[in-house]
Structures are given as structure tokens and as C-alpha cells.
Amino acid sequence: MIDSQSPQGSVVIVGxxxxxxxxxxxxxxxxGLVYLVDLNERQLAEGVRYVQQLRAEKEHRANWGDVRTATPDSLEPILLDSWLVVECVPENLPLKQKVLAQLDKLAPESTIIASNSSSYGIGEIIEGLGLKCRKRLLSAHCSIEIMGHPESDPSLVSLLFDQCEKHGFSPFRVRQSSIGYIYNRIWAAIKRETLLALSEGICEPQEIDAIFKDVLKTPKGPCEQMDIVGLDVVLDIEKHYAEARRGLPNEPREYLRKMIERGDLGVKSGQGFYKYKKTHNGYH
Ligand SMILES: NC(=O)c1ccc[n+]([C@@H]2O[C@H](COP(=O)([O-])OP(=O)(O)OC[C@H]3O[C@@H](n4cnc5c(N)ncnc54)[C@H](O)[C@@H]3O)[C@@H](O)[C@H]2O)c1
Structure with a gap:
């Protein structure tokens, strides 16, 4: 049983x-104690550096908890003392299913298991997996959009929602299963139309970003934002929408595929719609 006011134990993030x-x-x-778990040691080291850098940039002192790193082979003992584990592996359904099935097997039944997927709802991911405890599986996209499935325990949805709020997120509850939750559906349409316009050659990325920011007064335009997300991730998400809904145009996916074939993945590879400079802590 988890304490609904102050759940004890760590948060484990896989990916x-x-x-x-x-x-x-x-x-x-x-x-709180957080474990970052990844197959790739470099990702773990860069992840910790990223956390340290964000902390150093923060003006006010916070009560920072430890961030420890681990590889997936040591998940079992780590999970024993966790109240929440979030999968953050790439947007690939079989991989997410494999990771969630492993987490369900290893984690105590009191641990909430959440998926950070951008477009696969938790019900869709766990269908047919024969998990031992389905009621503790939830979607928590960026810890902002919290969504259950028909068998999720409503008290766990509320607990995760409250804890997200306490940790500085601004969560929303998605009332029905929805591919892409709330915000991502709107964002998907913006990305798709941006890529379609680019594929038709009607404008350049800089122009789309400039007009978007000018009209909507947002700090970033769609191309800048897609570069931050990663163009491979954007393509995986769009492929899922295209599988789930008939009639979506193919051109946006083709446009992304060509960029990815050139190695242009966005900020993480140093080149996307824009070019980025290499620093000691990745590209900026
Ligand atoms: N990038 C974004 O801004 C963003 C925003 C919202 C949601 N998401 C979602 O978050 C998830 C992760 O996206 P990302 O952009 O962080 O991906 P990423 O490619 O940057 O990172 C994925 C990490 O998972 C690791 N990994 C792969 N298989 C693993 C395994 N079996 N066990 C442990 N680690 C493993 C990889 O080594 C990598 O470090 C996706 O579902 C994505 O849709 C991403």
C-alpha cells in the first residue's frame, strides 16, 4: 500500500x-532518490551531467535528491524500494512492451509503472501481454498528461497526479484513452502541416518558425521544437498516428526519413533544421 500523501521510496527512470x-x-x-537506468553507459554519464547543469543554472536552492545510475541487469533490487518506475525508452511498441513486461515481473505490486510514450496509450501497449498486476500501469506523458486504462486503479491515477504537481509539473488528466493524449494531438497536427509545407517547398524552416512565433507569441517555432525532440522520435510518433488513422499524408514522413538518412536528427546530432555547436555537454 502506497502512502498517498508522501510515497516512500525511489523513482526509477528506465531510459x-x-x-x-x-x-x-x-x-x-x-x-527523493532517483535511479536513471540505461543500457548505454554514455547516456547515463551524459544524463547525470545534464541534471547537474540544470541544477547549477537554478537560482534558488532546492532540496536536491541523489540521482544514481544503473544498468537494466540491476533493476530487480532497485525496484524493490521504488514507488514509481517510468519507462522512457524509444517510441517503439515492441520495445516498450518488452520493457513494461519486465518491469511488471520485477517490481513489487505496490509500485506504479508508468509509460512516457508520446503516442501509445498504456491500454494499447499492455494489450495481450498477460501482466500480473495491470491496475498499477498508467500513462504519464512527460509527467504532465496522466491517463489510465479501463482497469487502472483510480487512486493510483490520483496519487501520481498529486505527486507530479508537487514535483513542479502541471499535470492534466486525460479522461478517455486517446492516441496522443491531449496536447500531443494538437502538436502532431502542427508538426505534420509544417513538414507538409516544407515538402511542398512553399517556405524555409526559419520562415515557419518566425511566422509562428510572431503570431502565437511562443518562444519556439515548430522546427526549433522538433529539433529539440529529435527527428527520429518525431518520425516514430508520426508513423504510429499514420498506422492508427487512415488518410494521413505520406509526405511529412518522407521528408523526415530523408533528413534522418543524412544523419540530421536535430540537436542531439548537431544538425536538424538548424545547425548546433558542440560543447562539453552535448550540442546546443
Ligand atoms: N524527446 C522528447 O522531447 C520527448 C517528449 C515527450 C515524450 N517523449 C517520449 O519519451 C520516450 C523516450 O524518448 P527520448 O526522446 O528520451 O528517446 P532517446 O532516444 O533520447 O532516449 C532513449 C534511451 O533509452 C535507452 N534504451 C533503449 N532501450 C533500453 C532498454 N531496454 N533499457 C534501458 N534503456 C534503454 C537508450 O539507450 C536511450 O538512452 C519516447 O517514448 C518518446 O516518445 C520524448
């Missing part, structure tokens, strides 16, 4: 990439 390291920073901001 130390773009999202996993951001979540490690946030979930360690109130003194």
Missing part, C-alpha cells in the same frame, strides 16, 4: 535519453 534525464531532474527536486 536516460532526452526525456529520461529531464524527468530525473524534476523527480529529484524534492529530496
Amino acid at each position: 536516460a535519453g532526452t526525456q529520461g534525464r529531464r524527468l530525473a531532474y524534476m523527480w529529484s527536486s524534492r529530496g
Whole structure:
């Protein structure tokens, strides 16, 4: 039984990439212990450096908790003392299914298991997996959009929602299963139309970003934002929408594929719609 006011134990994040390291920073901001778990030692080292850098940039002192690193082969003992584990592996359904099935097998039944998937709802991921305890599986996209499935325990949805709020996120509850949750559906349409316009050659990325920021007064335009997310991740997400819904245009995916074939993945590879400079801590 988890204490609904102050759950005891650590938060485990599986996947130390773009999202996993951001979540490690946030979930360690109130003194809690966070484990970052990844197959790749370099990702772990860069993840910890990223957390340290964000902490150093923060003006106010927070009660920072430890961020420790581990590889998947040591998951079992780590999970024994966790109240939450979040999978943050790439947007690939068979991989997410494999990781969630492993987490369900290894984690005590009191541990909430959440998926950070951008477009696969938790119900869709776990269908047919024969898990031992389905009621503790939830979707928690960026710890902002919290979504259950028909068998999720409502008290765990509320607990995760409250804890996300306490850790500085601004969560929303998605009331029905939805591919892409709430925000991502809107964002998917913006990305798709941006890529379609680029594929038609009607404008350059700089122009799309400039007009978007000028009209909507947002700090970043769609191309800048896609570069931050990673163009391989954007393609995986769009492929899932295209599989789930008929009639989506193919051109946006083709446009992304060509960029990815050239090695242009966005900020993480130093080149996407824009070029980035290499620093001691990755590209900026
Ligand atoms: N990039 C974003 O801004 C963003 C935003 C919202 C949601 N998401 C979602 O978060 C998830 C992760 O995306 P990302 O951009 O962080 O991906 P990423 O490619 O940057 O990182 C994924 C990490 O998972 C690791 N990994 C792969 N298989 C693993 C395994 N079996 N066990 C442990 N680690 C493993 C990889 O080594 C890598 O470090 C995806 O579902 C994505 O859709 C990403």
C-alpha cells in the first residue's frame, strides 16, 4: 500500500535519453532518490551531467535528491524500494512492451509503472501481454498528461497526479484513452502541416518558425521544437498516428526519413533544421 500523501521510496527512470534525464531532474527536486537506468553507459554519464547543469543554472536552492545510475541487469533490487518506475525508452511498441513486461515481473505490486510514450496509450501497449498486476500501469506523458486504462486503479491515477504537481509539473488528466493524449494531438497536427509545407517547398524552416512565433507569441517555432525532440522520435510518433488513422499524408514522413538518412536528427546530432555547436555537454 502506497502512502498517498508522501510515497516512500525511489523513482526509477528506465531510459536516460532526452526525456529520461529531464524527468530525473524534476523527480529529484524534492529530496527523493532517483535511479536513471540505461543500457548505454554514455547516456547515463551524459544524463547525470545534464541534471547537474540544470541544477547549477537554478537560482534558488532546492532540496536536491541523489540521482544514481544503473544498468537494466540491476533493476530487480532497485525496484524493490521504488514507488514509481517510468519507462522512457524509444517510441517503439515492441520495445516498450518488452520493457513494461519486465518491469511488471520485477517490481513489487505496490509500485506504479508508468509509460512516457508520446503516442501509445498504456491500454494499447499492455494489450495481450498477460501482466500480473495491470491496475498499477498508467500513462504519464512527460509527467504532465496522466491517463489510465479501463482497469487502472483510480487512486493510483490520483496519487501520481498529486505527486507530479508537487514535483513542479502541471499535470492534466486525460479522461478517455486517446492516441496522443491531449496536447500531443494538437502538436502532431502542427508538426505534420509544417513538414507538409516544407515538402511542398512553399517556405524555409526559419520562415515557419518566425511566422509562428510572431503570431502565437511562443518562444519556439515548430522546427526549433522538433529539433529539440529529435527527428527520429518525431518520425516514430508520426508513423504510429499514420498506422492508427487512415488518410494521413505520406509526405511529412518522407521528408523526415530523408533528413534522418543524412544523419540530421536535430540537436542531439548537431544538425536538424538548424545547425548546433558542440560543447562539453552535448550540442546546443
Ligand atoms: N524527446 C522528447 O522531447 C520527448 C517528449 C515527450 C515524450 N517523449 C517520449 O519519451 C520516450 C523516450 O524518448 P527520448 O526522446 O528520451 O528517446 P532517446 O532516444 O533520447 O532516449 C532513449 C534511451 O533509452 C535507452 N534504451 C533503449 N532501450 C533500453 C532498454 N531496454 N533499457 C534501458 N534503456 C534503454 C537508450 O539507450 C536511450 O538512452 C519516447 O517514448 C518518446 O516518445 C520524448
